[in-house]
Amino acid sequence: MGNTSLSLRFTILLSLSFAASSSSPFFFSKSPSLSPSIPKATPSDLLSLLGPPSQSSSVNPSVADELKSCFKFLVPFTPIDTRKTADSKSLSYRRFLLKSPRDEENELVWWPPEPVLELARLAVDSGGDPGSIHRALDPTVLPVPDVEGSKENKCGLTRTPYGRRFISQELNSYLEYLFKLIVERGPSVGLKVSLTRYDLFHGHLFIATETGRLGILFHAKEYPAYDKDVFPINMGYCQKGSNVTYDDAMNLRNILWLAPLPSNSTKGWMAPGVLLVLDARPGGIIYKDLIPEYVNYVRTIYEDDLGSVVVDVNYLNIGDPQPDYQIFIC
Numbered sequence: 001m002g003n004t005s006l007s008l009r010f011t012i013l014l015s016l017s018f019a020a021s022s023s024s025p026f027f028f029s030k031s032p033s034l035s036p037s038i039p040k041a042t043p044s045d046l047l048s049l050l051g052p053p054s055q056s057s058s059v060n061p062s063v064a065d066e067l068k069s070c071f072k073f074l075v076p077f078t079p080i081d082t083r084k085t086a087d088s089k090s091l092s093y094r095r096f097l098l099k100s101p102r103d104e105e106n107e108l109v110w111w112p113p114e115p116v117l118e119l120a121r122l123a124v125d126s127g128g129d130p131g132s133i134h135r136a137l138d139p140t141v142l143p144v145p146d147v148e149g150s151k152e153n154k155c156g157l158t159r160t161p162y163g164r165r166f167i168s169q170e171l172n173s174y175l176e177y178l179f180k181l182i183v184e185r186g187p188s189v190g191l192k193v194s195l196t197r198y199d200l201f202h203g204h205l206f207i208a209t210e211t212g213r214l215g216i217l218f219h220a221k222e223y224p225a226y227d228k229d230v231f232p233i234n235m236g237y238c239q240k241g242s243n244v245t246y247d248d249a250m251n252l253r254n255i256l257w258l259a260p261l262p263s264n265s266t267k268g269w270m271a272p273g274v275l276l277v278l279d280a281r282p283g284g285i286i287y288k289d290l291i292p293e294y295v296n297y298v299r300t301i302y303e304d305d306l307g308s309v310v311v312d313v314n315y316l317n318i319g320d321p322q323p324d325y326q327i328f329i330c
Ligand SMILES: *[C@@H]1O[C@H](CO)[C@@H](O)[C@H](O)[C@H]1NC(C)=O
Pocket: 194, 196, 243, 244, 245
């Protein structure tokens, strides 16, 4: 986010006084509490459930059930048999045997191309050092151009006014692939999303705290349109012109990708990659335990809660008038 714009995280802080002085009913008070015997879910529980059986089995079963009820997989979740850890040769062989395009798309999430796997292993082998990922970036600095009229609105969309790309072109293409797959498959779980500067244009790349697993937390519906009844929150320059409506799809704005989890003792893999929507519907355990109360109206899960944030990944339409989407890593 630039200094001339505000993202949901900060705007809502600024809106607190508004909330406090407002009698309007849309600021939810605490959601109905779940059974008091269920412990509070943690970000680590969430990540463990998406990991190998050795990790998921450590989560309290009631918490696990509640969390699973909030998982909306964009790619089927298939924990692997860890006894059959495949090397990359047999992975590409398996890919070669597959036929349907849908299977191939799934496979690219379960077992991404080699450069993605290398990055995932680097994250773990470095002991979760963000510098290990930073070093995979090309040092060339790319100014972020106008994005769909953002300059005219004085909207700075990205954390910095310039970005970079990975040295490996395949890594950059993979990031594009993830954005497109979310748009393509979102509707199957009720998330209609578009690649615009008001909706889906960024994700936060992180290294999970306990496991070193590489992930991206995408945030869709970033700038809902101001509406005096349903979304009376002024978010500044970047919100101007928004056509994103505040509705039930807001519950689905947090989308999580996790890279396959490398084994820390062998060359094998402990879990395949995952891609899912985290349903933050009021009353659900994600809304109740994983979303800070001061942002519950906008359902934001914070990337910092999942691990060390390495970079923001932006996919921006810098074409005019023809769309031209480019990756900017900030
Ligand atoms: C908003 O505009 C974009 C680009 O014109 C379009 O793709 C998208 O479907 C629109 N979204 C809504 C909710 O109307």
